[in-house]
Amino acid sequence: MLELLTISASADIIRSDIGGGYDNRCSFHGGCEYRILFDCTINNITSYPPSPSLLTGARAVLPVFRTTPKPVLYRESGFSPPEIELDRIALLATVRLRRLDPYHPLRRRAEQIASNGRQISRFARRTLALPNSEQINPLQYAPWHPREPRGNAQARIGAPMGRTKEQAAANFMAFQRTIPSSDIVIFSDGSRLADGRAGGGYIGLQAHHQFLRSSLSYGHGKEVFDAEAEAAIAYPTAQFATNLWICLDNLEVAIRLLSPSTGSSQEIFESFRTLAAAWPLxxxxxxxxxGSIQIRWVPGHAKIPENEAADLAAKEGAASIPPAPHKSSYASLKRYAKTQSLSAAQSQWEKVAPQSYQDLEITTSPKRPGELQLNRLDLGHVIAARTGHGDFADYHEHFNHDDAYLLCQCGARKAPLHFFFCHIAKRRAPRPPGPPSEVISFLLGTAKGAQKLATWLAETHFFEDICPRQPLLST
Structure with a gap:
């Protein structure tokens, strides 16, 4: 593994800036410049399209050498390639069609396209590519329609409002004991699995006896937000109860259930309001x-038995076989747009990732890389070690840097992984324990490892007086 890392670090020097015929210059000691031309595809790696503005911004963000490959600049800065970013913006704009009022010309045009199914324009293709989803009417309630202040709604449902989870749990259990035994209490919960499937579950109690339990599966078309809203709707007909209490641990759902809604799952919330109005009848x-329907917030994962039972039912619902395809919620549609962008960036990274990054198992291209939390000096050392584009002997020899100093104070040649094997650094501070291949992959391949590496480099003063760019002046 170590040999592969060392070889790939040297090979990436030759790979250098993967640009479409760009004239790249690298300036170092004494201001000398070297003109290098590179092919747009090296080792079957497809390059990113030219985007000088983004690359200039990435180089301003990152403390890197000019020859650092473009895929690395995008990955380490968190910038998206321009075509992926433009697709993301266009997709989000298309998603917003689902929240236009019925009289908006774009919504009318989208409805015409959906009815005839003809892909005659880019707008039509993007509109037809969206999953079947709900349509929100933002004008269902006029802006001057009286609304309950959020603070009043929080007080009504028993929101935390500054309390700790333990205090809120104790207060809820005390409140629960005051509910008349004839009233029905529904504990509902929603859950979403790692693969995106959502589900809901609820249990019903009356006279401290559980008489109802159900799990619901919503597939990939609902968010947890929507799953809890739908789970809260399904309650039994009561002949003996005065009030029906809906207890759930999603604060936003609890606030919105009895309020006018112009957000995701608008139809669901409106159905619940209709049911609430029909309860006295x-x-x-x-x-x-x-009586009436009352909403109460319950602290989640606070060892309240009834809520834990509802949570278990929700997980069972999410894991069960989803129903036939149905309309996705607006919230899940926005998540779909975000997922498409992240998926495109990830697919592109898998195609263009340098071999050294593959050897370090850096398989993701996050939107906000954790390494950006490092100071610029440490970040520069980490990226240089990952790419091989830095103050290393092979790098200087490749670019004929005659005035570069190629040796560490220990006498070994400077190399991307030399910090780990330098015997002077070992004596100053113990390196992290474990097999070298695993430790190096952790230190250079993860954001958490990069933080530990930065701490270790600071303790050893490795790049200040053990392996500096230029030999220290003798006194």
Whole structure:
């Protein structure tokens, strides 16, 4: 493994800047410049399209040598290639069609395209490519429609409002004991698995006895937000209860359930409001009061048995076989747009990742790389060690840097992985324990490892007086 890392670091020097015939210059000691031309494809790696502005920005963000490959600049800066970023913006704009009012010309045009199915323009192709999803009407409630202040809604549902989870759990259990035994209490919860499938679950109690339990599967078309909203709708007809209490641990759902909604799952929330209005008109026994539906927030994962039971039912629902395809929610549609962008960036990175990054198992291209939390000096050392484009003997010899100093104070040649094997550094501070191949992959291949490497380099003063760019002046 170490041999592969060392060989690939040297090979990446030759790979250098993977540009489409770009005239790249690298300036180092004494201001000398060397003109290098590179082919747009090297070792079957497809390059990114030219984007001078983005690359200039990436080089301003990152402390790197000019010959650092373009894929590395994009990956380490968190910038997306221009074609991926433009596709993301266009997709998000298309998603927003689902939230236009019924009289908006773009919505009318999109409805015409959906009815005839003809892909006669880019707008039509993007519109037809969207999954079947709900349509939000932002004008269903006028802006001057009276709305309950958020603070009042939080007080009504027993929101945390500064309390700790333990305090909120104790207060909820005390409140639960005050609910009349004849009332029905529904604990509902939603869950989403790692693969994107969502589900809901709920249990019903009356007179401290559980008489209802159900799990619901929503497939990939719902968010946890939507799953909890739908789980809260499904409650039994009550002949004996005065009030129906809906208890759930999603604060936003709890606030929105009885309020006018112009967001995701608008139809679901409106259905719940209709059911809440119909509750006093339900068929009930003569001695039973009309009552109402009440919403109560319950702290999640706070060892409240009923909520834990609802959470288990929700997980079972998410893991079960989803129903036939149905309309996705607006929230899941936005997540779909985000996922498409991340997936495109990841696919592109897998095609263009330098061999040294593959050897270090750096397989992802995150939007916000954790390494950017390092200071610029440490970040530069990490990227140089990953790419081989830095103050290393092979690099200087390749570019004929005659005035470069090629040796460490220990007498060994400067190399991307020399910091790990330098015997002077070993005496100053112990390196992380473990097999070298695993430790090096951790230190250079992960953001957490890069933080530990930066700490170790600071303790040993490795690049200051053990392996400096130029030999230290003797006193």
């Amino acid at each position: 339900r068929k009930r026994l003569p001695h039973t009061k009309s």
